[in-house]
Amino acid sequence: MAGPDLFVDPPRFRPRLGGLAGVADIIDDTSGRIDIADAAQWIANPECSTMESTPADCWGSNPLPHPAIKTYEGLLTDTSSKRFTGYLGVQCGLEMRDEYEQRARDGLSARENRFIEGAIYTLYLAPAVSGGSESSLVAAIGAADQAVDNEYAGLGVIWMSRASAVAGAAFGAISRDKDTGVLYTVNGTPIVASGAIDDDDIYYSGATTVRRGKVITTQVVDQTHNEAMALAERSYIVEFDCLRPKKISITTP
Secondary structure (H helix, E strand, O other): OOOOOOOOOOOOOOOOOOOOOOOOOOEEEEOOHHHHHHOOEEEEOOOOOOOOOOOEEEOOOOOOOOOOOOOOOOOEEEOOOOOOEEEEEEEEHHHHHHHHHHHHHHHHHHHHHHHHHHHHHHHHHHOOOEEEEEOOOOHHHHHHHHHHHHHHOOOEEEEEEHHHHHHHHHHOOOEEEOOOEEEEEEEEEOEEOOOOOOOOEEEEOOOOOEEEEOOEEEEEOOOOEEEEEEEEEEEEEEEEEEOOEEEEEEEOO
């Protein structure tokens, strides 16, 4: 006859690679206002302005195409999408209720980046304006790399599904840093590969920042049903430098 079940520690959790971590800047908000803010606004970095060819001067003509007169830009401003909030809850009997709040915090921390990637796909990638189309995955990755360099002055970001990343790597279009686990194109543009991206298209954007609030925890005891509940939740705002995501669609030839 078998004895009681053996109670052991759970399998060791290993953080995932290839996603948002290491590509986006993740900033903890210290203002205390993110939880009541509708969105974030900022004065754009100077590289968001356009550099033009100088019109001809008294010493001769300019061989490059140029405007008739010099034009100027004011201080550009940009705005994030709406703030969004995620949570993770734990519910069980009263005997271990002192552990539930920490379990909720730990669970939120483990799932956080994947949750944010899903929100970015829903809010920014799926509705992104078109940046063109290509007939193959490798051509789409190349087109996105070309476009992000043409439209953004700094180191941009390319976004794709994890299945697309595997296929792109098989064709030699993507490599992985062995130390950090970050994926890159052959030109060095970082890639966010996420299971939350639910299509085969390739996306590109300017550098990405995720601003997050404090983890807010709540615990409730239901004496009637001998249950305890703990909740951990956090608010987030996603910001793109200069260039919001655009889509390179893959069409069947």
